[in-house]
Amino acid sequence: MAFLEVTNVTKRFGGLVALNAISFSVAKGEILGIIGPNGAGKTTLFSVISGFMPPSEGDVHFDGAAITGISPDRLVRRGLIRSFQIVQTFADMTTLDVVTTAALARRPIREAIDYAAHVLNRVGLGGKENLTPATLSLQDKKLLELAKCVATDPRCILLDEVMAGLTMAETTAPMAIIRELNSQGVTIVMVEHVMPVIMRLATRIVVVNFGEKIAEATPDEIVKDQKVIDAYFGEHLDA
Ligand SMILES: Nc1ncnc2c1ncn2[C@@H]1O[C@H](COP(=O)(O)OP(=O)(O)O)[C@@H](O)[C@H]1O
Ligand SMILES: [Mg+2]
Incomplete structure (x- = not known):
């Protein structure tokens, strides 16, 4: 199969x-x-x-x-993970929070934050950890959607x-x-x-x-x- x-x-x-x-x-x-x-x-x-x-x-x-x-x-x-076509934003979360939440699916909290920062860097969003997703450009929103997937070690x-x-x-x-x-x-x-x-x-x-x-x-x-x-x-x- x-x-x-x-x-x-x-x-x-x-x-x-x-x-x-x-x-x-x-x-x-x-x-x-x-x-x-x-x-x-x-x-x-x-x-x-x-x-x-x-x-x-x-x-x-x-x-x-x-x-x-x-x-x-x-x-x-x-x-197995899917991305969303319509990029979802969360008013009170930073990009680091969003990706950390994704990373928690497979990692303990003490590792998840560092790993999320690493993943943000890897997709080219290094330096934007403390921005809220709503303020990102469309390109960066799409990269964040990718980062959310990558952070779960799919x-x-x-x-x-x-x-x-x-x-x-x-x-x-x-x-x-x-x-x-x-x-x-x-x-x-x-x-x-x-x-x-x-x-x-x-x-x-x-x-x-x-x-x-x-x-x-x-x-x-x-x-x-x-x-x-x-x-x-x-x-x-x-x-
Ligand atoms: N939750 C839903 N309830 C009712 N109809 C839906 C729902 N989701 C999608 N559809 C309908 O199913 C069809 C396929 O939609 P969708 O899967 O979004 O297509 P695509 O992603 O290829 O553009 C469309 O006619 C859409 O209106
Ligand atoms: Mg579609």
Whole structure:
């Protein structure tokens, strides 16, 4: 069985079928990209995998065990974490507090604060420990979202549009962090609209449209797939 295995996952919200029998697997150490138009079900898929909502049908396995229905905090302790597409800010916390809270998932308090400071430095937020997240630029908010994930010592990270809204120049830092994590053995699943980023980072891409998986292939094959072009790329093939 693969490191992360999604089998026939269906998610209904009332009459809306947000995910329809989605299956795919992710090998240990891989970077898998997930793309698809807005509303395709990508964030819902991450919510199901990471334990934030149960699937209506289907199963998720991680590291050889069924994890369907296991809570997010327990999954974090097993090394599976997701980032949030909408960056959450906390009025009374500093960036160091936020990352320390994440680090506490797997470390005792006496280590968590130092480790959080180390992680902030590693993602390029050194010197911003005492700022409140709300005052950060969008790029720094996205780096903070990455830092929260990294601080939990993940073995597999689900990244939900961590580059959205950034300029191409601003994507350099998060791309380098993702590459470095991956080179250290962290498995990455990333939903991303910024095509040059996903084309460069992903070894394989799954395409979702209206809750269905319509393609799964290498980046080179994906851009030539007529179903994908029709559903997603339009005329922006070289984007
Ligand atoms: N909690 C929810 N309750 C009801 N409908 C939802 C909920 N979350 C997502 N949806 C719907 O499910 C579909 C997929 O949404 P989402 O997973 O956010 O798509 P994506 O991330 O691909 O843009 C959309 O039609 C959205 O409106
Ligand atoms: Mg989304």
